[in-house]
Amino acid sequence: MTRLALHSRLIPGTEEAYELEHARVWPELITVMNRAGIRDWSIWRSGRDLFHLVECDDYEAAVAQLANDPVDQRWQAHMSQFVESFAKNPDGTHPLNHVWTMSEQTD
Numbered sequence: 001m002t003r004l005a006l007h008s009r010l011i012p013g014t015e016e017a018y019e020l021e022h023a024r025v026w027p028e029l030i031t032v033m034n035r036a037g038i039r040d041w042s043i044w045r046s047g048r049d050l051f052h053l054v055e056c057d058d059y060e061a062a063v064a065q066l067a068n069d070p071v072d073q074r075w076q077a078h079m080s081q082f083v084e085s086f087a088k089n090p091d092g093t094h095p096l097n098h099v100w101t102m103s104e105q106t107d
Contacts, residue, residue, distance in 0.1 A: 001055060001056070001057065001058055002054075002056055002057065002058065003053065003054070003055050004054050004056075004059055004092055004095040004098070005051060005052060005053055005054070005085060005095065005098070006051070006052040006054065006087075006095060007049065007050065007051055007052070007086070007087040007096055008049075008050045008052065008083050008084075008085065008086045008087065009029075009048050009049055009050065009083070009084045009085055009087070009088060010045075010048040010049075010050065010083060010084060010088065011012070011048075011083070011084045012048065012080070014081070014082040015047070015048060016044065016064075017082060018045075018050075018082040018083075018104050019021075019045070021078075022043065026071070026075065029071055029072065029075050031059055031071075032066065032071045032072055033066070035065075035070075036056075036061070036062040036065040036066050036069075037056050037057035037058055037062045037065075038054065038055070038056040038062050038067070039055045039056055039057070040054070040055040041053070041054050041055075047066050048084075049078040050066070050083075059080065060093065071074065075085065
């Protein structure tokens with residue numbers, strides 16, 4: 001199981017609407033995410049900044065599978081009215097660089 005973090009940013013003025021959209025995400029989207037190996041996805045918001053924690057089998061494989069899924073394509077198109085961008089690392093990837101996890105420290 002892989003756990004990774006992502007950072008995205010909302011379009012100004014869409015914060016409340018974005019949260020309303022996530023009050024109940026489409027059940028069919030959750031089904032296709034589970035099928036792609038995504039076990040859990042949490043989002044926290046600070047102003048316009050969103051921080052995502054994703055738990056999955058293989059993130060790159062999940063993203064590749066979802067890219068061709070019509071349910072995810074509809075969701076991404078729908079959410080594009082709220083999300084300005086996903087932050088990228090210098091190597092062009094989306095996951096944030098992991099720095100530290102308390103439970104992984106041995107002493």
